[in-house]
Amino acid sequence: MITLSTNQVYPVIWKEDRVLLIDQNKLPTEYTFVEISRSDDMAQAIKTMIVRGAPAIGVAAAYGMYLGAREIETDNRDEFLTRLEQVAQMLRQTRPTAVNLFWAIAQMQKTASQTIGSVDYLKQVMLETAKKINAEDIQTCQAIGDAGLKVLPSKPDKLCLLTHCNAGALATAGYGTALGVVRSAWRAERLARVYADETRPRLQGARLTSWECVQEGIPVTVITDNMAAHCMKQGLIDAVVVGADRIAANGDTANKIGTYSLAIVAKAHNVPFFVAAPLSTIDFELDNGNKIPIEERHPSEIYQIGDTVICPTGVEFYNPAFDVTPAELISAIITEHGAVPPNQLKQFQSN
Template structure:
């Protein structure tokens, strides 16, 4: 499978019955694909950040179910539906916040429910996993067009945008969510420059976003998160454009830690704030952001970098991976079904009631 942009890297490849994932922990120094042939291996890759970004996690998990089906049918025959449940649970437990993971697994479970116990499930489930992958590629293209058009309409604003973490080809099946909008807007001549937050503690902005943009010839400046307010005050910033790991029924958004900070700063400086995410990221079962489980990760991610300790021994660490941006700080949510300006519960319900792209 390939993305729509030949310059865009592929983070997820299904080839010869195995899943290949670009190891994002060692970018940009090395471009290495790791090969997986079990659901447990895929779950480990998700947990260990080999693959990251909500859409990419969901796609990888879908392929993980295909691998699980192969193993279960080979080992258990017509009892495969019973034993595959445990492997799907292992995938579900790999990351708690990104709702795309559970959306993809739910779609794979629905496909399983329609299968006979006696028939080999691999081929049918592979079709569903590929459908999930290809639908994300298409959604990326559509969101890119929608978001770029919004930027074009704000013709009184600056020619630069700011983004946070990585929301490009590395985080999705296609050209990206927020970075897909940025790519499209640059191609159409609506923006000239991107300011990328470095994004501690995994440095996704510096290692991944800056790398993606530079390889495509899109001008980018890297800044530490502490410089964001200064950049907004002194540079030609029109929009902050970010992705999402989960969006609740009222339009609250969970995204990489530091996103909430940017939304507050954007409102103060008169900079507009755009969230770009497929509808698979929207969780209508949660009323508001307070209902989202916020993942906390190993303190070592904060006190060490590439094995080098940068904090004193024994220091207490609080390492939440995500924060929640309230809907009232968001100017627009862009999805493949359409856009929601100044999101609230009523507007989110109207969006999710659409059964086709608009």
């Protein structure tokens, strides 16, 4: 059972017989929910980024698996599992980079295959598993925030942190990973201000991270992506904290496009660069980041802002959604079990 705080944002909510998703494409001007009661609608919501952020995608996919299971009308267990795999495959194809998606689908399939009883009972247990994944993600993010407090720089004055994209409550089941560290620092009275990269091309930092900070009263300054080096040179940034969509076993980290260049800039200015993510984001089957699949999205995200076209006809576009930051540029990876240098991640492999 999830106890929802009235002053916190929850992007994925199970209500009675359906899922409510905050429509993140409409923020910050509209705070509205989309009702999802079918698995194919959930797949479309993930693909079109109504719900986004690796942990939130995982939670949504877990509910999507249950919705798909609910749609299967058969009492034959083998037939049910075969058709459930079709639902899983549909959901897997939505966002290839975020490993939490695949992790959550695998957890739901494991529940289905290992549960003893009728198909109806199996479906019931699948729903409980999805709810558990949801609740555990909130607890995990709070633990990540607390772990982050222990590795942030110590200084007499309060800290100014820079973050990229949105790795907050909107990107998780609630509280956030990178923004969870920010929240914990704010609540511990160690934070002076957050600098949020706008994050081209979809502007998640400007639209979503700043919106979350405003909801909680956290002082926030939005900068364009190409202002980060200048801000660091001026001494405005004490540390960078970002999220992750997939982390390889060696610590190489895939995150929103622009993260890699931000890490290089931080290294040049001796600013600590932290990655905050749950253990479910670590893909121990990949030795290094070169093997992480990088999603490419439609060029309209680059040539158009709202209804305004900003590029001339006849030019070509390249729109990778993510880049991979090498482990040697990362000061530490902050997980729910503590923060460690990237080369020490394997101690978590059995968790």
